[in-house]
Amino acid sequence: MEWITQGLVAAAPLWPVAIAGAFIFRLVHFPDLGIEGSFVVGAGIATQCCIAGLPLPISLAISFCAGSLMGAITAGLFVWGRVNAILCGIVTGSAGYTIAWVVLGQQAFQGVPDGYSLPPWSIVLSTLAALIAVLSLLSSSFGLRLRFSAERPELVNQFGLRAPLWVGAQVIAGNAMVGVGGACVALNGGTATLNLGDGVLFKVLTFIVVGEAVMIAVFRALQHQSYGVPRLSKFAWARLLDGFGSGVVVLACSMGLLLFHVLEQIVWDLFGANQWSRALMGLLIGLGAVVGALWGRSSKGLPAWHFHGYSKW
Helix, strand or coil, X not given: CHHHHHHHHHHHHHHHHHHHHHHHHHHCCCCCCCHHHHHHHHHHHHHHHHHCCCCHHHHHHHHHHHHHHHHHHHHHHHHCCCCCHHHHHHHHHHHHHHXXXXXXXXXCEEECCCCCXXXXXXXXXXXXXXXXXXXXXXXXXXXXXXXXXXXXXXXXXXXXXXXXXXXXXXXXXXXXXXXXXXXXXXHHHCEEEHHHHXXXXXXXXXXXXXXXXXHHHHHHHHHHCCCCCCCCXXXXXXXXXXXXXXXXXXXXXXXXXXXXXXXXXXXHHHHCCCHHHHHHHHHHHHXXXXXXXXXXXXXXXXXXXXXXXHHHC
């Protein structure tokens, strides 16, 4: 129980980033490599706002706007500049570190003033509210347009809507949440540094891999074993997941975030926080993803699927 509590406390500041990862990498299928830049910019701006004496809600709102501006740079290069998506992310990420260095007063470290720490429970409650809002948005007709624009852009263009604009809007929203995540991490840790965003992209992809593997295993187990739950046919599962929509992706990333940090706490308590522990974490995550994917493909009844397919439903 202590490991779960510690993992939840460690995962809370990165929850907005996990939701953003579900938006950008799974629902939009956009390889945005610039989220690390948005992350460190959000952290630096929130720290400077706290130094200036602004209230915490205003600081987080400004970080949200800063992250959305970083996403707008990526979306603008992709939509109007017609630059390759990967190059757009690289340019935005590099610019983000430069902007953060200027925001932090041309130094690599800046401490958050006393009295501005962000309690983990407040992050959890705020992110739960944001998660409910995101799921409600995705289940609406407007959310259906967002998902459809990423999956079938040629059909969206035929209806008179520019699909790249809708994709760009989702990239902007995802980067805005990444900016808030950077602010939460900086305020929770009490410092903002230039290397605060290092590894964020890897962590987001890890959340997706772990969450998808576990969700595959859960759905397979519930289908083939009753556990007090009525078994469902393939058609019934399809209808259930169709009603759940793309919220499955968001919940999978959130689950992967929590499981990653719980596993990290267990490994660190048993072996200490060193490079061997990090190597063991990578090995366990890779094995879990492979086992989950193989189990998902080998089971009979429910067809083999990947989570990026659910945005088509």
